[in-house]
Amino acid sequence: MGSLKSEEDLEESKDAILYVNGVRKVLPDGFAHLTLLEYLRDVGLTGTKLGCGEGGCGACTVMVSYFDQIYKKCVHQAINACLAPLYSVEGMHVITVEGVGNRKFGLHPVQESLASRHGSQCGFCTPGFIMSMYALLRSNKTPPTEEQIEESLAGNLCRCTGYRPILDAFRVFAKSNDLLYTSGSVSLQEPKNGEFICPSTGKPCSCGPNKETVEPNDCQNGYKPVSYNEIDGSSYTNKEIIFPPQLLMRKSSHLSLSGFGGIKWHRPLLLKQVLELKSRYPDAKLVVGNTELGIETRLKKIHYPVFISVTHVPELNILTADDDGIEIGAGVRLSELQKFLKKVIEERPVYETASCKAIIEQIKWFAGTQIRNVASVGGNICTASPISDLNPLWMASGAKFKIVDSKGSIRTILAGNFFLGYRKVDLENNEILLSVFLPWTREFEYVKEFKQAHRRDDDIALVNGGMRVFLEKNNKNWVVSDACIVYGGVAPISLSAVKTKDYLIGKKWNKELLQNSLEILKQDVVISEDAPGGMVEFRKSLTLSFFFKFFLWVSHQMDGQDSFSESVPVSYLSAVESFHRPSVMGSQDYEITKQGTAVGSPEVHMSARLQVTGEAEYTDDTPMPPGGLHAALILSKKPHARLLSIDDSGARSSPGFAGIFFAKDIPGDNISGPVIEDEEVFASEIVTCVGQVVGVVVADTHENAKLAARKVVIEYEDLPAILSIEDAVKFKSYHPNSHRCLSKGSVDQCFQSDQCHKIIEGEVRIGGQEHFYLEPQGTFVWTMDGGHEVHMISSTQAPQKHQKYVAHVLGLPMSKVVCKVKRIGGGFGGKETRSAFFAAVASVPAYMLNRPVKLILDRDIDMQVSGQRHSFLGKYKVGFTNEGKVLALDLEIYNNAGNSLDLSQAILERAMYHSDNVYEIPNVRINGRVCFTNYPSNTAFRGFGGPQGMLITENWIQRIAMEVEKSPEEIREINFMSEGSISHYGQKIQDCTLHRLWDELKKSCNFVKVRSEVEDFNLHNRWKKRGIAIIPTKFGISFTTKFMNQAGALVQVYTDGTVLVTHGGVEMGQGLHTKVAQIAASAFEIPLSSVFISETSTDKVPNASPTAASASSDMYGAAVLDACKQIKTRMEPIASMKKHTSFVELVNACYFERIDLSAHGFYIVPDIGFDWKTGKGHPFRYFTYGAAFAEVEIDTLTGDFHTRAADVILDLGFSINPAIDVGQIEGAFVQGMGWVALEELKWGDEAHKWIPPGCLFTSGPGSYKIPSVNDVPHRFKVSLLKDAPNDKAIHSSKAVGEPPFFLASSVFFAIKDAIIAARAGSGSHGWFPLDNPATPERIRMACADEFTAPFVQSDFRPKLSV
């Protein structure tokens, strides 16, 4: 690292500089508006991705290193480049994923481990994960613990993998004994061909057969798992980029730089200079982490002209402890504070550090590591957010704030008096917060933190709290001598419950105190019905629950003290235990059926090694050619309105403006649509949703384009809007001709007969789901040959649709439009049709101006405008016998299509097909309708309506169980379909593996034993409950629109023996290209490495159906096989001469004989078809069956939950690539968990009046929570059914993408099972509705008890946008 110099010897810096991956860069003046991410991507380091721009996804994670002059050490930490102002890293060393390792010079062990353990699917999140892990390793002298690893990843989101393989890949760095880890992860087993699976690699090897004696490290195939010691040792460190010695010798200087829009960035080094600047610029904003300011400036578009960065000011960064307490500089970062407090706790008497412990616990759930590494104590305090996690604790613990004004005068104020109103604090313009003083606690003084959020990790609180009580002994009674109860999230400021505090003082700590306090708290906390944030009843209940927990906790702490008699019942103790997450244990069980050289082998995703190094390119990574423009959308702000006028003069005079286009400017046709053409590319007269595209602006930069778009002024005349399914039903607002009916037997007769012992009726409400692909929608369009040809690179699952829409809107023949896709960063259905509209929009300026145009949607815009999984409403009437045998189902089913039909009809139809799930129902009538609402058009999403149909079914199955007092599993079993059953749409059930799967799962999860353990747990725990469920599924494979079941491919064999395959499918992380390449390799009997798939392109394979419906491997695999067979047939005359010793020789021999070595392959799915007139047919080629078990634990007082175990089994025939299939199952399951328990879309509707009508409130990772690493089931087992070939698909395999998604509903029903136990504890029996998703709000409110009773009845149903 070079020699360390003393302070005086350091060289004063002249230029503003930065080291990036070891290379010195001078930072010119004028860049104060840029983030580090923008800068990195501008200089070509596109491995660092933009996923959200608000610190919520981790895709932009980089490692920053600096030399801490105070502690004389190098600090390495992960940060979010999207929020870091460029100049905030001046004088530091930034390592991006490109600096860690690459394909040419070698992968870093972290990269190799992630790639080889299947931890990268679409790869868009991957560089971020690599950087978080890399920073953890570099900042730790010793191997991190598994807990540290999981904690360090909490700020990184992945939508594909389900996290388990990522954790497994990184866990090896936590331990020196790899054997412990590897043997638990992949089971050793005997595959068909006699080979054995190496437990380390998951690949066939010769290290078996005796399980007992195998040591993975001794594996004879030469594989050796990567260990932490290797990364630490010379083998890699000689390649590791070191901290630049020049930076050690560099003395920071006062910076004064500028940026676009007149922004000034000052970085003073002394407090004196800060104060001078503050007096010169009273409105200047102090900045430390920019995690609050960054959101204000970039998302809320607030303009601040002057920033004063105080990271280098010693007085603002002090951290000292003395006899009275701790002094914490306002600029101290939360991760530093956490470390310091941990040290203090070890050194001071236990009773003194109660506040410290509470703060540490609270910081644990404060954002992710990247945010905590930069976010400051002062930034959090001065923002005065009503949901700040720390402010209630500062207030409760009696902290004091030291404030200094521009003259240097210091005043001190109690934290409790500092907060004046919504984001308003007692600070004059010439004052800043200098430090926080945290007093030690006294003996018998207790401080406790509380927080409940949607998601435990990296989420802002719904309600939080800080509570302190000081007990003194008075005449043999323990009496409250001081107290402070503070809540966040219940008022515009952190709210001190003053009446409760006044009551508490002088009272004995006993049950009477508890009861009275709960009463008084209701007067302290008053939340109005229409309060922003909603969830009023939940928030009120939480305030009582928290106080109750505090009472129990203090009582428990006091237990055993002389004369303290308020003992806590044993069954209450779990209510006060902090949540501790065990490390995730994954196991995967599959057999390998090798077919040829590659099919059947658990090969690594073909792009994995490019993805872990950041070399894999996505749409936005395409370099912008000279003259290129950025586009921004002009969007409707009204759900339904007439456009009265559009004033674009402001946009035209905006900086960098290059053009603006509306409906009238479209050269071709403005109307389009995937099934029927019912949608305008640019709204012309009427807008029918918020976020509808009215026009597009292009400018020289993305920011300038957005600025110009914001300057367009539109006048509207409001029209009545339909904002829910209920409204649509009431006003009969349906898409034309969308009514569908399926029937079997006679439902009415059955209901009237005496066969039905019971008839139930009910309603199932299912919320929508955002796709949250990590790569936002994006397209890049340019013209060629004087503007007469149009080419594009798009992030889409349907390049052919892009080609078609662009040709249509420009009035060009399709033959002159080409769309290419290399890979996409996740799609899940969201890029099947909606993406084509964005391509059409971008093509207009590109064509009209004859210049390249890039349109990349910001995350919030993407979420608002691009449609989601449909919300559904199901109204059922079911007749059944006393035994629970279902006899008749009458179902009305509605989906919320939004403002255009898009794919909603087919989605409704699939929901209707799947409304029997796996059950034999003799009499069925299903009526379905597609609702027109004033929302952006909803669209395809993994499962395509199937999960919603099946969820309705499982709801009434579960209700029948309660009605007949049997377990839901018994009801399921007695109603199972079997071989030969005929579905309600007339398809015969063949090769049904349902019973086998079910029995194997029940055995593998030990269902009977677990049920009795759960009952035992519930008996002994009043406020925590466990629940279990086991759910089956049957998913129909094929596009239900017959003509779409066709696929084309092009196979080209080159004279060096390598093969280039192109097919109509898109690689979006699901491993399609890998599987298809395996098929080609096996066909030619060549190694997989000889086959390459470069991209998908409409000029290679025409008229391709979208990559969807789980059917792509089946279809494109078969098309490729067809092409390979054609080539092999042509080669056969030469091959039969047996003169060649290798494939290369054979190819060359054929070439010299002038044999065509290129072939077009084609495949149609046979034997399918359906007639909606008769309602009968054979819509599916076959079914994929599966089942899942889940066990959850809920905190009935807060609604917090975690999944203790999930055990999933699927029948995937002979898997083409079991590792990829396991990845699909895990990813789908975790995504499904998001749908059933975490992810809630909140729209401005009748239920959410605090949101403007038709607007999406949950439009980013800050408010919309997809599962994070903490949500993975603690024990997560995935098995593939063995020995179950499927003769209806290629190589006897089965489709996998969508079928496992629904199995996550086992978590939903396990939650419901736990709630049933909780309600029983309060005397509430009988069935109750639980809407999907079962978020903490729904869980808590369904656990009706004395803390919810003051606010709602036990049948209360929290609001949901449906």
Ligand SMILES: Cc1cc2nc3c(=O)[nH]c(=O)nc-3n(C[C@H](O)[C@H](O)[C@H](O)COP(=O)(O)OP(=O)(O)OC[C@H]3O[C@@H](n4cnc5c(N)ncnc54)[C@H](O)[C@@H]3O)c2cc1C
């Ligand atoms: C993804 C994400 C997750 C988050 N999660 C949480 C969470 O779980 N809990 C939570 O409470 N918050 C959370 N936040 C909010 C935010 O991170 C915190 O409030 C953070 O502590 C702010 O610190 P900062 O240094 O980044 O502030 P900055 O953005 O740098 O500054 C914030 C404000 O404080 C002012 N300021 C800073 N220092 C001083 C000073 N010394 N004197 C006067 N004014 C000052 C600034 O001028 C500015 O107005 C989250 C934010 C993000 C982006």
Ligand code: FES
């Ligand atoms: S892009 Fe920075 S956290 Fe999402």
Ligand code: FES
């Ligand atoms: S691999 Fe993580 S988001 Fe796709």
